Amino acid sequence: MGHRLDDVSGPARLAGPEEGVSQEELALAARNHGMPLEALRYDVTPPGLHYVLTHYDIPYTASSSWQLTLGGRVRRSLLLAIADLKAYPAVTQRVTLECAGNGRALLTPRPVSQPWLVEAVGTAEWTGVPLRMLLAEAGVEPGAVDVVFTGADHGVERGVEQDYQRALPLDVAMGGEPEVLVAYGMNGAPLPPQHGHPVRLVVPGWYGMAHVKWLCDITVSDTPFTGFQQAVAYRLRQGAGDEGEPVTRIAPRALLIPPGFPDFMSRTRVVRPGTVALEGRAWSGHAPVTGVEVSWDAGRSWSAAHLDGGSGLRWAWRPWHLDWTATPGHHVLSARATDAEGHTQPLEQPWNRGGFVNNLVQRVPVLCLDPDDGT
Numbered sequence: 600m601g602h603r604l605d606d607v608s609g610p611a612r613l614a615g616p617e618e619g620v621s622q623e624e625l626a627l628a629a630r631n632h633g634m635p636l637e638a639l640r641y642d643v644t645p646p647g648l649h650y651v652l653t654h655y656d657i658p659y660t661a662s663s664s665w666q667l668t669l670g671g672r673v674r675r676s677l678l679l680a681i682a683d684l685k686a687y688p689a690v691t692q693r694v695t696l697e698c699a700g701n702g703r704a705l706l707t708p709r710p711v712s713q714p715w716l717v718e719a720v721g722t723a724e725w726t727g728v729p730l731r732m733l734l735a736e737a738g739v740e741p742g743a744v745d746v747v748f749t750g751a752d753h754g755v756e757r758g759v760e761q762d763y764q765r766a767l768p769l770d771v772a773m774g775g776e777p778e779v780l781v782a783y784g785m786n787g788a789p790l791p792p793q794h795g796h797p798v799r800l801v802v803p804g805w806y807g808m809a810h811v812k813w814l815c816d817i818t819v820s821d822t823p824f825t826g827f828q829q830a831v832a833y834r835l836r837q838g839a840g841d842e843g844e845p846v847t848r849i850a851p852r853a854l855l856i857p858p859g860f861p862d863f864m865s866r867t868r869v870v871r872p873g874t875v876a877l878e879g880r881a882w883s884g885h886a887p888v889t890g891v892e893v894s895w896d897a898g899r900s901w902s903a904a905h906l907d908g909g910s911g912l913r914w915a916w917r918p919w920h921l922d923w924t925a926t927p928g929h930h931v932l933s934a935r936a937t938d939a940e941g942h943t944q945p946l947e948q949p950w951n952r953g954g955f956v957n958n959l960v961q962r963v964p965v966l967c968l969d970p971d972d973g974t
């Protein structure tokens with residue numbers, strides 16, 4: 600096995616019927632941590648609790664010497680230091696970020712990759728320059744179709760050595776709605792190393808893979824980008840040979856703030872009989888969330904929850920709440936979000952080879968204690 604690298608360019612391997620999570624998956628899970636779900640209580644995820652996903656190593660980067668190049672099909676190339684970026688008007692947006700692989704480890708069969716349950720999410724206030732301003736300054740030439748973003752991290756993935764690179768269609772990059780940011784601030788401070796210090800892309804409403812960290816180059820291209828993370832990874836495939844649809848915007852999801860208190864090993868929630876205030880968050884990258892329903896009988900019946908907060912923060916998760924009267928015994932709680940375009944969450948797993956865009960409704964096992972048992 601000494602010099603073996605993973606197989607070239609196919610989609611992720613599928614785990615066998617009885618195959619548990621391997622030490623390789625555990626190593627990924629330990630590096631790429633999720634947001635503890637109790638942190639759903641915060642409007643903005645506190646530092647260190649936001650999920651992290653990094654394909655290769657976190658590069659060691661200094662903002663003092665950082666330079667961002669912008670070139671390709673433009674009238675004049677730009678070379679931008681952090682101070683140059685800060686000279687543009689700053690825009691701050693509250694954005695909920697979610698990994699496209701969120702929910703993957705719950706799939707059957709399981710695609711072997713970063714084994715997320717449902718915790719690959721977080722919300723931050725990102726500050727930076729609108730990308731369209733930098734592109735306007737450089738002057739996009741006719742014929743441009745894609746804008747390619749390169750991170751400073753480097754690795755090998757399924758046999759392909761690469762810099763982390765992703766592209767956006769020109770209309771999305773120039774769009775203004777959502778405002779794509781070249782961000783240098785997170786929650787009012789410089790970006791931490793794991794979130795892309797000193798500069799990253801932020802694409803509100805799109806899954807995480809589009810938000811390129813440690814951004815060092817922007818290239819406007821007159822041909823569609825076919826790099827690994829665009830053409831091989833992050834596509835919705837049923838069969839290994841399918842071309843597949845690209846992964847883009849975040850499908851709706853609602854999550855519960857875990858009610859009661861947990862059992863250490865099983866993480867089963869424990870509550871006492873009576874009124875339990877159920878609360879959570881919901882978001883969608885397609886359109887604003889218009890409804891959340893809650894079930895306490897494993898999805899057989901649903902009750903409408905109250906949506907809280909205004910609709911002013913379009914790209915951030917929205918709080919919701921509903922009281923539940925808990926009775927002694929075992930229960931399974933679920934929540935389901937629907938957005939203004941009618942997208943909702945399935946009750947059956949939306950399976951694909953990469954385990955992307957799996958917004959199957961969450962199932963939260965709860966044990967309600969029986970006071971007559973002396974507990």
Ligand SMILES: Nc1nc2c(c(=O)[nH]1)N[C@H]1C(S)=C(S)[C@@H](COP(=O)(O)O)O[C@H]1N2
Nearest residue numbers: 650651652653654698750763807810811812
């Ligand atoms: N340069 C670079 N950017 C990257 C990645 C990466 O590995 N390298 N991972 C992407 C993926 S898959 C996700 S989900 C988000 C995670 O962002 P976060 O770690 O700040 O939460 O970053 C994206 N940007």
Ligand SMILES: [Mo]
Nearest residue numbers: 698699807808
């Ligand atoms: Mo991701």
